[in-house]
Amino acid sequence: MFSSEIILQTIISGLLMGCIYALVAVGLCLIWGLMEIVNFAHGEMLMLGMFTAFWMFTLYHIDPLLSLPLCLLLLFLIGVATYFIIIKKILKAPFLAQILATFGLGIFLRYLAQFLWTPDFRMIKNPLLSGRIGLGGIFIGIPELTASAITVLSFVFLYWFINKTEIGTALLATSEDREAAALMGINSDRMFALGWGIGAACLGVAGALMSNFYYIFPEVGFPFALIAYVAVALGGFGSIPGSFIAGIIIGLVESLAGLFIAPAFKYSFVFVIYLLVVFIRPQGLWGRY
Amino acid sequence: MALLEVKNLTKDFGGLRANDQINLKVEEGEIVGLIGPNGAGKTTLFNCIAGFYPPSAGEVWFKGENITALPANLICQRGIARTFQLVRVFKDMTVLDNVMVAAFNRTNKASSAQKKALEVLDFCGLVTKKNMLAGGLTIADKKRLEFAKALATAPSLLMLDEAMAGLNQTETAEAVELIKKVRASGITIFLVEHVMEVVMPISHRVVVLNYGRKIAEDIPEKIIQNEEVIKAYLGEKYHAARRRY
Amino acid sequence: MKKNTYQWFLLAAGVAVLMVYPLVLKLPFPRHLMIMIFLYATLGLAWNMIGGYAGQISLGHAVYFGTGAYTSTLLLMKLGVSPWAGMLVGGLLSIGLAFLIGYPCFKLAGHYFAIATIAIGEIAQHWMLNWDWAGAAVGLTLPILPESLINLQFHTTKLPYYYIALAIFALTILVTYAIDRSKLGYYFKAIKGDLEAARSLGINVARYKFYALALSAFFTSICGSFYAQYVLFIDPDSVFPLMLSIIPCLIATLGGVGTVWGPIIGAYILIPISEFTRIHFGGGGKGTDLIIYGFLIMIISIYQPFGVIGLTKRFRKKEQP
Numbered sequence: 001m002f003s004s005e006i007i008l009q010t011i012i013s014g015l016l017m018g019c020i021y022a023l024v025a026v027g028l029c030l031i032w033g034l035m036e037i038v039n040f041a042h043g044e045m046l047m048l049g050m051f052t053a054f055w056m057f058t059l060y061h062i063d064p065l066l067s068l069p070l071c072l073l074l075l076f077l078i079g080v081a082t083y084f085i086i087i088k089k090i091l092k093a094p095f096l097a098q099i100l101a102t103f104g105l106g107i108f109l110r111y112l113a114q115f116l117w118t119p120d121f122r123m124i125k126n127p128l129l130s131g132r133i134g135l136g137g138i139f140i141g142i143p144e145l146t147a148s149a150i151t152v153l154s155f156v157f158l159y160w161f162i163n164k165t166e167i168g169t170a171l172l173a174t175s176e177d178r179e180a181a182a183l184m185g186i187n188s189d190r191m192f193a194l195g196w197g198i199g200a201a202c203l204g205v206a207g208a209l210m211s212n213f214y215y216i217f218p219e220v221g222f223p224f225a226l227i228a229y230v231a232v233a234l235g236g237f238g239s240i241p242g243s244f245i246a247g248i249i250i251g252l253v254e255s256l257a258g259l260f261i262a263p264a265f266k267y268s269f270v271f272v273i274y275l276l277v278v279f280i281r282p283q284g285l286w287g288r289y
Numbered sequence: 290m291a292l293l294e295v296k297n298l299t300k301d302f303g304g305l306r307a308n309d310q311i312n313l314k315v316e317e318g319e320i321v322g323l324i325g326p327n328g329a330g331k332t333t334l335f336n337c338i339a340g341f342y343p344p345s346a347g348e349v350w351f352k353g354e355n356i357t358a359l360p361a362n363l364i365c366q367r368g369i370a371r372t373f374q375l376v377r378v379f380k381d382m383t384v385l386d387n388v389m390v391a392a393f394n395r396t397n398k399a400s401s402a403q404k405k406a407l408e409v410l411d412f413c414g415l416v417t418k419k420n421m422l423a424g425g426l427t428i429a430d431k432k433r434l435e436f437a438k439a440l441a442t443a444p445s446l447l448m449l450d451e452a453m454a455g456l457n458q459t460e461t462a463e464a465v466e467l468i469k470k471v472r473a474s475g476i477t478i479f480l481v482e483h484v485m486e487v488v489m490p491i492s493h494r495v496v497v498l499n500y501g502r503k504i505a506e507d508i509p510e511k512i513i514q515n516e517e518v519i520k521a522y523l524g525e526k527y528h529a530a531r532r533r534y
Numbered sequence: 535m536k537k538n539t540y541q542w543f544l545l546a547a548g549v550a551v552l553m554v555y556p557l558v559l560k561l562p563f564p565r566h567l568m569i570m571i572f573l574y575a576t577l578g579l580a581w582n583m584i585g586g587y588a589g590q591i592s593l594g595h596a597v598y599f600g601t602g603a604y605t606s607t608l609l610l611m612k613l614g615v616s617p618w619a620g621m622l623v624g625g626l627l628s629i630g631l632a633f634l635i636g637y638p639c640f641k642l643a644g645h646y647f648a649i650a651t652i653a654i655g656e657i658a659q660h661w662m663l664n665w666d667w668a669g670a671a672v673g674l675t676l677p678i679l680p681e682s683l684i685n686l687q688f689h690t691t692k693l694p695y696y697y698i699a700l701a702i703f704a705l706t707i708l709v710t711y712a713i714d715r716s717k718l719g720y721y722f723k724a725i726k727g728d729l730e731a732a733r734s735l736g737i738n739v740a741r742y743k744f745y746a747l748a749l750s751a752f753f754t755s756i757c758g759s760f761y762a763q764y765v766l767f768i769d770p771d772s773v774f775p776l777m778l779s780i781i782p783c784l785i786a787t788l789g790g791v792g793t794v795w796g797p798i799i800g801a802y803i804l805i806p807i808s809e810f811t812r813i814h815f816g817g818g819g820k821g822t823d824l825i826i827y828g829f830l831i832m833i834i835s836i837y838q839p840f841g842v843i844g845l846t847k848r849f850r851k852k853e854q855p
Contacts, residue, residue, distance in 0.1 A: 038645045089836045097839035099591055099648055100787060104831025107780070111824040226656065229649045264664050271653040278646050279638055339734065365736035373734070379727030390724040393717045394736035402717070442735055 002259065005137045010259045011252060012140060018251020019148035020206055024224050025231035025243040026155060027202030033238035034175040034195040037087060037098055041106035042228055043221025045200050047113060049075050049207020050216045054122055057211075063128040064211045065146075071204035079200025083193045106225075113218035122216040129212045143212035154205055155244050158198070162240065171195060175238070223267060227254075230274040236284025246285065290353055292317040292477050293338070293369075293446055298347035300333050307333040308344070309501040315446065320468070320478045322488040322509075325498035326521055331481045332374060334498070335450050339371045340364040352445070365394060370444035374451045376435045380424030384415055384434055387423050391441035406441055413437040413467060429460040433467075440471065447471060449480040453487050465491060489513070497521065556696045565692040569764070571805045572699040573757055576706045578785035578797030580753035583710065585783060586791030587719060588746040589726025590640070591648045594655025596778040597635075598628040598751040600662065602758025603773040607674050617686040621759035628755035632747040640743045652776070659774035673769025676762065686763040695764055702760060706753050710794050713749070722746050723792065754782075777824065784831055790843025799842050804830075 024046060031039050039045075049071050056067035082105065090101045129143040162168035173181040174191040182188055214220070228243075231250055235242030250270055258266040277284065291314035300308040307330045315321045323331050337344040340361035348357045356364055379387050388406035389399070396402055410416040413433050418426070423434060432452055439447055449468070453461050465487055472478055482488040488495060489509040497505040497512060499521040505512060512518055556565050577599070584590050605627050606620025615623075639650045663671045679685040688694045713719045721742045724732040733739055762768050781804075782797075789800030811823045838844055 032645075038649070086832065086836060093835065094839050095589070095644055096585070096591055096787065096791065097835035099593075099645070100783070100831050100839075101835040103593070103780070104828045104833075104835060106828070108825060108828030108832060111822070111828060115822060115825060226649075226653060229653075233646065233649075265660070268657045268660055271657050274653055275638070275650060278642055278650065282642075282646075341730075341734075361730075361733040362736050362738050365734060371734055373731070377728045377731035377734075379724055379731065381727060382723055386720065386723070390720045390732070390737075391735045393720055397717050399715055399717065399720075402720075438731075438735060 006259070009138050010255050012138060013144070014252040014255025015248060016140070016144040016148045016251070017255065018248035019151040020210060020247075021224070021227050021231060021251050022244040022247030023151040023154060023202050023206045025228040025235065025247040026158065026240055027199040027206075028225075028228045029232045029235065029238070029240050029243035030195055030202075031199040032232060033240070034171065035087075035091065035192055037090075038102065038229075039196075039199065040099065040103040040225075041082070041109060042203070043223070043225030044106045044109035044113075045075060045078060045221070046203040046207050046210075046224055047216075047218060047221035048078065048109065049204040050211045050214070050220060051113065051117065051207075052204070053208040053211035054124060054216045057124050057127065058122075064124060064208050065128050068150075068205060068208040071208040072201045073204070075204030075207070076197040076201040079196040079198070080193045082200070083196040087192070087196065088189070110218050110221070117218065119218055124211050124216070127212050141213060143209075147209035147212065150209055151206065154202070158202075159241065167194070226267075227270060230270055230277070232284075233274055234277045234284055236286040239284070239286040242284060242286035291315060291350075292352060293479065294348075294350040295334070295338065296348045296350065298334065298337060298344045298349065300330075300337050300342070301345045306501050308337065310347070311498070311501075311503050313496050313503065313506065315477060315479050317445075317477050318472070318475070319493045320472055320480070320491050322492035322495040323479065323481045323498065324483070324485075324488055324495060325504075328500075329498040329521075330501040331498055332450055333501075335371060335448055335481060338364075339369060339448060365442055365444075368443075368445035369448060370439035370442045370446070371448040372432075372435045372439050372450055372452055374454065376428075376431045378423040378426075378431055378434050378438070380422065382423055383420050384423055384426070385410065385419040387434055388437050388441045391438040392443075394442040405443075409437050409441045412470065413440070414463075428455050429457075432456065432464070436464075436467065440476075444476060446477045446479060449478065449482075451481055451483060453482060453484045461487060552700060556693055562692055565696050567806065567809055569692065569696055569699045570809065571801050572703040573761065574781060574785055574805050575798050575801035576699075576703050576757050577754060577782035578789070578801050579706045579710050579794075580750045580757070581782035582750075582786040582791060582793075582797050583713065583722075583753075584743075584746040584750040586786050586793070586796065587713065587722035587726065588743055589722075590743060590746070591644075591783070592651040592747070592750075593648050593776075593779050593783065594651035594653070594658075595750070595754055595782060596774050596776065597655050597658040598631065598754040599758035599761070599778055600658065600770070600774040601628045601631060602755030603762040603768045604662070604668060604674070604758075605755075606759035607676055607762045607768055608668060611674065611677060616684055617759060617763050618684070621756055624759050625752045625755045628751040629748045632751035633744065636744045636747045637740065640740050651779075655774070655776060655779055659770050659776075662770040662774055669769065671770065673767060673772070676766040676768075678766070686760075687766070699760065699764075702753075702756055707794065707798070709749070709753070714794050718742070718745060726792070780831075781827070784827060784834075786841075787834055787839070788830065788841055790841030793843050796841055796843050803842070 028039060028042050031037065052071045052074055053064040053067050056062040056070065057064060086101055086105060090098050129146050131142050132139045133142060162171060170181070170186045171191055171194060173184065174186055174188050178188050227250055231246040232243050234249065235246030253273065254266050254270050257269040261269060293315040295311055295313045298308055298311045299306065311334060325331055336342055338349050340359050343358060348355055350356065351367060351369060356367060379390065385406055388409055389402045392402035392405040407416065410419055413436060415430065415433055415437055418430065426434060436452065453464055456464060461484065468478060468491060492509055494506065495509050495512045496503060497518050504517045504521060505515045507515065555568060559565065581595055584592055602621065602624035605624030606617050609615040609620040609623060610617055635654055639647055642650055662668060679687050681688050681690065683694065721737050724735065724737060725739055725742060729739060758773060761773065785800035785804055786797040788804060789798060790796030808823045811826060834841065
């Protein structure tokens with residue numbers, strides 16, 4: 001029915017987009033695994049990352065590739081700030097409060113962005129990373145390819161950081177048992193703030209990368225956040241590599257579903273996957289529990 | 290026919306065998322104590338009986354009915370009530386409301402549930418605190434509330450999981466009196482305990498678990514002299530033997 | 535006893551005021567405002583049944599609102615069925631939907647459940663946008679029928695809409711009150727408080743969660759049908775959007791979850807603010823009142839998760855020793 005080229009093209013673009021999903025998912029997983037709080041403002045923070053890159057380009061002519069470190073830093077600070085201003089206060093709050101707090105933040109950010117920057121779709125025209133390369137009938141966009149490469153690098157760095165450095169180990173310890181970690185002299189407050197910072201920083205990176213090839217608008221983050229929830233569930237609660245791989249899988253599945261089923265329903269398909277995962281294998285593919 | 294019969298009950302958690310071929314009976318009107326060192330599998334056994342998870346093998350019979358596969362809520366409706374080691378009160382509800390939830394096990398009417406709840410609260414000595422939020426109670430009172438909730442479900446068998454943990458001398462003595470009152474009202478009691486001063490004086494029989502297996506079952510006087518039990522407890526040998534039962 | 539008579543008096547006074555309100559304030563806007571308050575208060579009360587009492591945070595409730603709106607509208611447009619019957623059918627359909635959604639989803643804990651409800655809400659909106667027979671993105675414009683109670687359409691005055699909305703509101707209050715005092719309410723609260731403890735006390739958790747969701751879905755659906763008859767135009771963006779799932783949750787939380795009066799208070803505070811910001815911040819419309827909503831949700835969850843009623847309880851506690 002479809003030529004092998006089209007199928008291969010679909011698979012590749014699915015994998016590439018999947019890398020972005022993967023990085024977004026990793027950020028969410030880190031926070032979720034660390035303190036069992038779901039960041040319902042995750043999508044909006046991604047949106048902020050994208051807009052940062054956009055405004056750096058539009059106002060100061062700084063290419064997204066160059067403003068990536070700035071996006072990373074800015075989102076890191078936003079993550080830390082969110083922890084101290086909001087999250088810290090709801091750590092012991094009733095469950096409803098925990099969900100609503102970040103949910104409210106998400107709504108607040110989304111509509112504030114809409115108010116300040118209008119709902120219009122923006123694009124960065126002709127960034128440094130543009131164009132495509134052709135490999136025998138298959139076209140791969142350079143921004144997408146570079147984005148995937150950088151996300152994989154980011155993930156490797158993050159993995160090294162968490163598993164091989166002292167701070168990373170402290171982070172792991174805190175997520176496993178807060179009190180025991182405290183007895184070892186680990187300040188859980190700082191660990192949580194760090195977790196939020198890194199989680200948000202992932203969004204800064206992902207946002208800067210996406211601004212090269214994706215439309216930028218206030219509501220852009222929401223579908224990515226939903227996919228991230230699915231990825232974290234699929235990968236398994238608390239497993240960062242799991243979330244990363246799951247993100248890529250979802251990118252692939254979404255892409256193929258768009259081809260074989262119908263583009264309009266590809267998101268529905270992804271959500272169906274979520275529902276299947278949590279019913280059939282609640283601990284996900286690589287989960288802790 | 291025994292009220293409760295546990296036949297060859299085995300429970301595995303992955304590679305760990307928490308309960309290994311346990312057989313025991315609890316006759317109506319008895320107080321049976323379940324003791325054993327930490328990690329012996331006492332709470333696991335409780336959870337299997339109460340339907341929190343199914344045993345890996347074996348059966349649980351209650352009043353002549355096989356209740357092995359039943360979920361926890363149906364087991365409660367059949368007449369087995371249990372308390373939790375770490376008390377699980379509804380902390381945002383009042384003491385009275387907490388017990389009313391339990392009382393609804395036998396009735397659909399709020400007025401009947403309230404009546405029953407007040408009776409049970411009176412029985413347990415909590416009636417003056419009926420309008421307090423459960424979350425604000427002291428540990429001893431929370432345990433009493435936990436107890437009251439279990440009672441209000443109108444059970445035939447009451448299973449107490451380390452109900453004495455964390456209580457001081459006076460509180461423990463009060464708890465023991467309460468247990469005796471409950472038994473006098475016709476309810477059979479099966480309790481897990483670490484506090485020997487509680488288990489030994491009030492139990493008709495004591496069952497001892499170690500490493501998931503039942504190693505002894507006898508009257509309290511004989512249990513404290515049992516070689517296997519002493520070995521399992523080692524440090525407790527002098528402590529238990531010093532008391533005269 | 536004195537406290538009770540005082541409360542009855544207040545209640546009677548309140549009812550009297552509401553009955554007389556539209557006869558005193560005859561302009562469309564005050565009536566519309568109150569109708570909106572009734573509608574959202576009802577939605578808040580409905581959400582409260584599953585979210586406030588039973589503690590299952592559903593963030594996809596719009597799916598029931600939309601089901602109600604579309605069912606009664608489609609039955610009217612395609613089969614000429616009276617909106618009242620359509621309302622009932624929509625309600626029953628929503629209960630069925632609650633069953634389909636609930637039984638699998640209730641096995642999910644906390645966050646997973648909330649996310650699943652969001653996902654379902656999104657899927658529903660998405661499908662409706664693509665379902666041509668039901669109007670797809672264009673939506674459905676209800677046929678203008680002669681003004682009558684049977685047709686549930688009134689063109690010259692909002693007065694009948696007012697009293698119908700008031701009736702729905704009152705009915706939902708009564709049902710909530712009945713739940714609060716009954717075995718259902720106690721069981722819901724127990725499930726919210728501690729699931730395992732509830733189970734050990736004989737509660738069939740899945741079944742009662744379903745009861746809560748079914749009740750909640752039914753009343754949400756009724757509101758959807760009413761809305762369709764009031765506005766005479768529906769489309770996926772107006773009856774299935776995420777915001778519609780959030781506002782009842784916000785209203786219930788603002789006023790006080792798990793209580794009878796909470797959502798009512800929440801609606802009386804929030805809806806006037808919302809309507810006034812909509813007027814004063816002009817046609818930008820969707821933007822600004824939502825910024826305030828988002829901010830409010832944050833503030834409430836951080837500082838006063840038990841809402842206004844939680845605040846008043848604190849004051850009362852200070853009076854008693």
